Amino acid sequence: MKRAQSEVVGLLVIVVILIFMGVIYLGFANLAGNGSLSSQRAGMETENALNALVRVNLEEYDGKTVQDLVVECANRIDCDTLGYALNEVYGAILRPGTDFSFWAKMEEEEIYSVGVCSIGVVSSYVFVRDGNYYELRLRLCNE
């Protein structure tokens, strides 16, 4: 009787070990998600959002582009218009719940910055106007 009991206990131990191993396998198999795919898309979204922003003709601002407004800001003519334009365009094109940070530099000197985004992919766009080198940077993040 004692021997039979110990055999049953041994069998139970084997069964428990097998179940334990199965659970660990299933857990690890489910871990592999598609996080890299969504981060790739986030990078693409940021790059395309900046690319679209610098080209778009702003109807409310006499058909000027954001590049024109950045140059005006750098020449100390007006920086508020740039801020209004950025909010108007990104308010319309970004998905609800997406925030942005935007920086503009002329010859490595920061001339304008807006936004509170601290984590996210950064995209940059460079252009030359009147012999000056400008760099625009955009970061998108989800609230």
Place this chain on the structure above:
Amino acid sequence: MIKNRRSQVHVSETILVLFVVIVILMMGVVVYFKFSVEKNKDLAEELSEEQATIMLAKAVGLQELSCDGTGCIDTAKFLPFKRVLGEDFDMYRRIFGRKKITITEIYPVPHDSAIDVECDVIKYIQMEYPENCGKWTIYDYNPENELGAKISTIVSLYYPEFDEYRVGRLEIEHYGDIRR
């Protein structure tokens, strides 16, 4: 007599152990099979999403749609592209597979009357164009009428007729797996 009984008990014990082991193995095989079927389904969906994401990245550079490699989409190419698509649909079906590709204008924000209105030749030749419509369906192939998942990105739209840039959203709806 007693020895004979002991051996009978032994045999029945062995049979019981074997039975339990076989039941456990069968349960394991069934669970594993179900799990791999689920995993394959997930993999098919993941591959379809991956393919759609690659297409999303490549679409802006497609010669048939892009404004000569400057990172924007030429809206004047939509109608000719749709005509070419109709003439050689098999070729484009091999490239795009079972998908729906649409481009919607999002900035300047279209008038209420133009939102979700499909742009076609008739709309194109009207004086109000491009304010009279706000959406182009570039490609649509969903023979089994499946429900799809959507991915999208922002694109720069160029209107050569007015030398004007606007902003749109390129959306790809993909259906389940990567069958063509």
